[in-house]
Amino acid sequence: MEPIRKEExxxxxCGSMAxxxxxxxxxxxxEAAGGCSFDGAQITLLPIMDAAxxxxxxxxxxxxxxxxxxxxxxxxxxxxxxxxxxxxxxDIIFGGEKKLRDSIDYIAGRFTPPxxxxxxxxxxxxxxxxxxxxCKEASDRLGIPIVPVNSPGFxxxxxxxxxxxxxxxxxxVIGTGEPEQETPLGVNLIGEYNIAGEMWDIxxxxxxxxxxxxxxxxxxxxxxxxxxxxxxxxxxxxxxxALLGLAKQMESKYGIPYFEGSFYGAKExxxxxxxxxxLLNDREMERRVDRLTEREENRLAHDLRPxxxxxxxxxxxxxxxxxxxxxxxSALKELGIQVVGVGTNKSxxxxxxxxxxxxxxxxxxxxxxxxxxxxxTVRERKADIMIAGGRNMYVAMKEQIPFVDINQERHKAYAxxxxxxxxxxxxxxxxxxxxxxxxxxxxxxxxxxxxDR
Amino acid sequence: xxxKRRSKPVSVNPLKIGQSLGGVLAMQGCYRAMPIVxxxxxxxxxxxxxxxxxxxxxxxxxxxxxxxxxxxxxxNRNLEEALxxxxxxxxPDIIGIIGTELTxxxxxxxxxxxxSYKRERNMRGGLAFSVTLPDFRGSLxxxxxxxxxxxxxxxxxxxxxxxxRNVNSRQITLLPGSYLTxGDVMELKEIVSSFxxxxxxxxxxxxxxxxxxxxxxxxxxxxxxxxxxxxxxxxSGLTIAFGASMExxxxxxxxxxxxxxxxxxxxxxxxxxxxxxxxxHQISGVPVPIRYCWQRENLLDCMLDAHFQFAGVSALAALExxxxxxxxxxxxxxxxxxxxxxxSCETPAVAEMERxxxxxxxxxxxxxxxxxxxxxxxxHGIAGAERIGAAFLPAGFPIWDELGSxxxxxxxxxxxxxxxxxxxxxxxxxxxxxxxxxVRHR
Numbered sequence: 033m034e035p036i037r038k039e040e041x042x043x044x045x046c047g048s049m050a051x052x053x054x055x056x057x058x059x060x061x062x063e064a065a066g067g068c069s070f071d072g073a074q075i076t077l078l079p080i081m082d083a084a085x086x087x088x089x090x091x092x093x094x095x096x097x098x099x100x101x102x103x104x105x106x107x108x109x110x111x112x113x114x115x116x117x118x119x120x121x122x123d124i125i126f127g128g129e130k131k132l133r134d135s136i137d138y139i140a141g142r143f144t145p146p147x148x149x150x151x152x153x154x155x156x157x158x159x160x161x162x163x164x165x166x167c168k169e170a171s172d173r174l175g176i177p178i179v180p181v182n183s184p185g186f187x188x189x190x191x192x193x194x195x196x197x198x199x200x201x202x203x204x205v206i207g208t209g210e211p212e213q214e215t216p217l218g219v220n221l222i223g224e225y226n227i228a229g230e231m232w233d234i235x236x237x238x239x240x241x242x243x244x245x246x247x248x249x250x251x252x253x254x255x256x257x258x259x260x261x262x263x264x265x266x267x268x269x270x271x272x273x274a275l276l277g278l279a280k281q282m283e284s285k286y287g288i289p290y291f292e293g294s295f296y297g298a299k300e301x302x303x304x305x306x307x308x309x310x311l312l313n314d315r316e317m318e319r320r321v322d323r324l325t326e327r328e329e330n331r332l333a334h335d336l337r338p339x340x341x342x343x344x345x346x347x348x349x350x351x352x353x354x355x356x357x358x359x360x361x362s363a364l365k366e367l368g369i370q371v372v373g374v375g376t377n378k379s380x381x382x383x384x385x386x387x388x389x390x391x392x393x394x395x396x397x398x399x400x401x402x403x404x405x406x407x408x409t410v411r412e413r414k415a416d417i418m419i420a421g422g423r424n425m426y427v428a429m430k431e432q433i434p435f436v437d438i439n440q441e442r443h444k445a446y447a448x449x450x451x452x453x454x455x456x457x458x459x460x461x462x463x464x465x466x467x468x469x470x471x472x473x474x475x476x477x478x479x480x481x482x483x484d485r
Numbered sequence: 486x487x488x489k490r491r492s493k494p495v496s497v498n499p500l501k502i503g504q505s506l507g508g509v510l511a512m513q514g515c516y517r518a519m520p521i522v523x524x525x526x527x528x529x530x531x532x533x534x535x536x537x538x539x540x541x542x543x544x545x546x547x548x549x550x551x552x553x554x555x556x557x558x559x560x561n562r563n564l565e566e567a568l569x570x571x572x573x574x575x576x577p578d579i580i581g582i583i584g585t586e587l588t589x590x591x592x593x594x595x596x597x598x599x600x601s602y603k604r605e606r607n608m609r610g611g612l613a614f615s616v617t618l619p620d621f622r623g624s625l626x627x628x629x630x631x632x633x634x635x636x637x638x639x640x641x642x643x644x645x646x647x648x649x650r651n652v653n654s655r656q657i658t659l660l661p662g663s664y665l666t667x668g669d670v671m672e673l674k675e676i677v678s679s680f681x682x683x684x685x686x687x688x689x690x691x692x693x694x695x696x697x698x699x700x701x702x703x704x705x706x707x708x709x710x711x712x713x714x715x716x717x718x719x720x721s722g723l724t725i726a727f728g729a730s731m732e733x734x735x736x737x738x739x740x741x742x743x744x745x746x747x748x749x750x751x752x753x754x755x756x757x758x759x760x761x762x763x764x765x766h767q768i769s770g771v772p773v774p775i776r777y778c779w780q781r782e783n784l785l786d787c788m789l790d791a792h793f794q795f796a797g798v799s800a801l802a803a804l805e806x807x808x809x810x811x812x813x814x815x816x817x818x819x820x821x822x823x824x825x826x827x828x829s830c831e832t833p834a835v836a837e838m839e840r841x842x843x844x845x846x847x848x849x850x851x852x853x854x855x856x857x858x859x860x861x862x863x864x865h866g867i868a869g870a871e872r873i874g875a876a877f878l879p880a881g882f883p884i885w886d887e888l889g890s891x892x893x894x895x896x897x898x899x900x901x902x903x904x905x906x907x908x909x910x911x912x913x914x915x916x917x918x919x920x921x922x923x924v925r926h927r
Binding site (some may be wrong): 058059060061062063064065066067068069070071086089090091092093094095096097098099100109112113114115116117118119120121123124131134135137138139154155157158159184185186187188189402403404407422423425426427430431432471 | 493494495498501502530533552587698704
């Protein structure tokens with residue numbers, strides 16, 4: 033894929049365009065799956081590793097959700113602490129603002145975090161807590177940023193929560209600090225959460241090309257680096273649907289050009305790196321990226337050979353959300369795998385267009401959730417493997433379908449060139465495992481004519 | 486002894502799990518059941534994710550998917566929609582409506598809505614009930630037992646219409662508490678039935694969450710106690726409850742049907758197992774099966790072998806109330822110093838324990854138990870155990886750093902032996918590591 037030229041970008045007039053986002057569909061009672069906005073906001077902000085994340089509400093919103101995400105840290109781990117104001121009956125009747133204030137003071141005093149993010153929940157939103165005021169007052173008093181995140185669960189889906197978290201960053205964090213040294217070729221990654229350490233592979237590639245990763249938004253981030261995100265020369269939106277609005281607003285506010293890209297698959301990785309170099313507008317950089325991507329692609333092609341032999345002609349059903357629904361297709365195609373079914377449940381119109389660009393005509397679109405629908409597709413299309421998130425993992429196991437987990441709970445990094453190799457290996461390991469034969473053969477006494485006559 | 490709390494305004498590293506999750510868990514032990522969590526999407530998504538992670542099984546749960554405007558105007562319209570969808574698509578035998586903190590604070594009356602819904606739809610044959618489980622009260626344990634209580638109530642009501650009761654004195658209803666694993670429930674069923682009793686466990690997660698290979702996907706629960714067995718359990722001559730929290734449902738059966746009941750508060754260790762087996766021996770008149778006599782000796786021998794390992798060792802445990810009490814009794818038998826006992830919430834059972842019990846979070850456990858050699862808690866405790874340098878023994882909910890923990894057995898002589906060996910091995914390895922590091926640094 034060729035990088036888009038500057039003129040085309042201007043033609044599209046991205047900068048002048050307000051975020052064109054259709055409202056997230058209303059979840060259907062009795063048929064809904066997936067998390068709430070509170071969950072989504074946490075997904076986006078918890079990877080800011082050195083900050084404290086305080087949930088204002090009854091304890092279970094934090095108690096049921098802390099330590100459930102696979103974002104890795106290279107150092108500080110305060111964000112892995114679960115903090116909750118733990119509202120009881122009386123707090124709900126008389127108001128929990130005092131408790132919130134005391135909680136913020138306690139955390140600031142004991143853990144001295146660079147910042148505290150405070151999340152509202154359904155209950156605190158319902159009883160009308162003025163979280164913004166408490167945060168502002170405490171912030172002024174304590175001298176550290178205290179960021180209210182107004183994303184109670186009942187305002188909508190996980191995706192909306194991602195966006196609201198992005199709004200909080202834009203309103204309270206980005207633009208409040210300056211980098212320690214000037215970085216003329218700095219790029220921000222937006223919507224990359226360092227699941228299973230993926231970002232580290234990407235950062236290595238960027239460094240090899242001489243591109244500085246200025247702010248991680250937010251995989252393995254430190255609070256400080258997000259404050260100076262507005263000094264970047266370009267933004268790359270890695271998870272396109274959720275935080276696209278953030279990139280668009282940074283473009284209109286700070287004039288930072290952005291592009292949507294992915295690191296799943298060699299082609300997408302190469303495209304993303306080249307697009308970065310292009311937006312940085314540096315000839316030398318473009319040449320360096322070309323050399324790097326060529327070398328990496330060659331090496332990868334060589335290393336992939338044994339896996340491709342096994343994977344060629346295999347069929348997969350892909351069920352995942354947002355950006356992964358199309359970007360993983362490219363990765364699978366490079367491995368010789370045909371995607372015979374793909375979930376479009378959480379994909380925007382743009383995502384669906386990108387899916388259509390990448391798959392054949394006979395690929396089945398699975399617009400709505402429901403494990404039975406996915407399994408039906410696997411069966412009908414005789415797929416060899418199912419690729420989805422942890423929620424569907426055990427459903428696949430019960431049906432004895434080989435499975436690879438690609439969502440936030442997984443433990444393997446699939447981004448970049450190294451990641452594609454890892455994905456290939458994982459797919460092969462999963463498909464050739466002896467368990468499939470063992471599980472499908474009956475016990476000896478259940479075989480016909482097995483007993484002595 | 487009184488229960489203590491550390492004074493701090495904020496909960497740090499919560500030990501408490503939402504009550505509604507306990508309700509969802511109880512429903513998993515019923516065949517073809519569907520819990521509907523009346524709240525926002527996350528109120529069901531979080532429990533689903535957490536339970537899936539712990540049991541490594543698909544979990545049946547649905548949501549009324551409340552949004553802001555629904556809460557303000559008419560939350561029950563969503564519930565009705567959810568009920569319609571679930572009933573027409575999946576035809577479950579059992580439905581449990583689980584009210585959350587959101588519906589509680591908003592004052593939604595889903596109890597009477599369910600009543601009129603049942604009247605209008607003429608829901609015969611099935612079992613539908615509602616419970617109120619806001620997260621700002623209780624914990625997983627109370628959510629579980631309250632749900633079982635509501636289930637029992639509904640059963641009694643439904644059977645009441647069908648006439649009289651034929652008491653079957655050879656049949657026993659088991660009420661296993663929320664802290665028991667599918668492996669535990671299986672073991673308890675086996676122990677009780679080895680004395681010649683028919684056993685109906687209510688709920689029975691041992692046949693739904695212990696791993697099965699039934700094909701043909703269904704979003705309802707697979708396995709668990711079927712509705713007709715549940716109704717049949719009303720004929721039982723005796724109820725045995727495990728865990729103090731299960732006394733209330735047992736009392737419900739007693740009050741309505743006159744069924745006598747026995748509560749075992751502790752389920753771990755030699756004494757607790759002795760008590761159970763002797764009780765079964767007394768009421769059945771059947772001698773204790775030879776395999777348990779063997780197991781008892783195995784356990785005593787294992788405790789003798791292990792006592793070198795436990796001498797002078799201190800432990801902390803942070804668990805749900807009933808579980809904490811049970812584990813504390815086992816630690817007592819091993820002669821382990823109990824540095825800190827932390828419960829997720831206060832119940833009469835922990836209040837009457839003879840040891841000092843704290844109600845708090847895992848941060849309290851870390852502070853109070855500093856210097857302990859052994860840390861017993863859910864997987865949330867791993868980081869804390871590392872920070873204070875204690876060996877980590879996973880127990881309770883959720884556990885994600887260990888395969889097959891849902892099949893671990895802690896009850897009976899066999900369970901006590903498994904735990905004693907496991908804890909002893911952890912301490913042995915820890916000691917070896919310390920030795921090694923000494924050699925390296927010289």
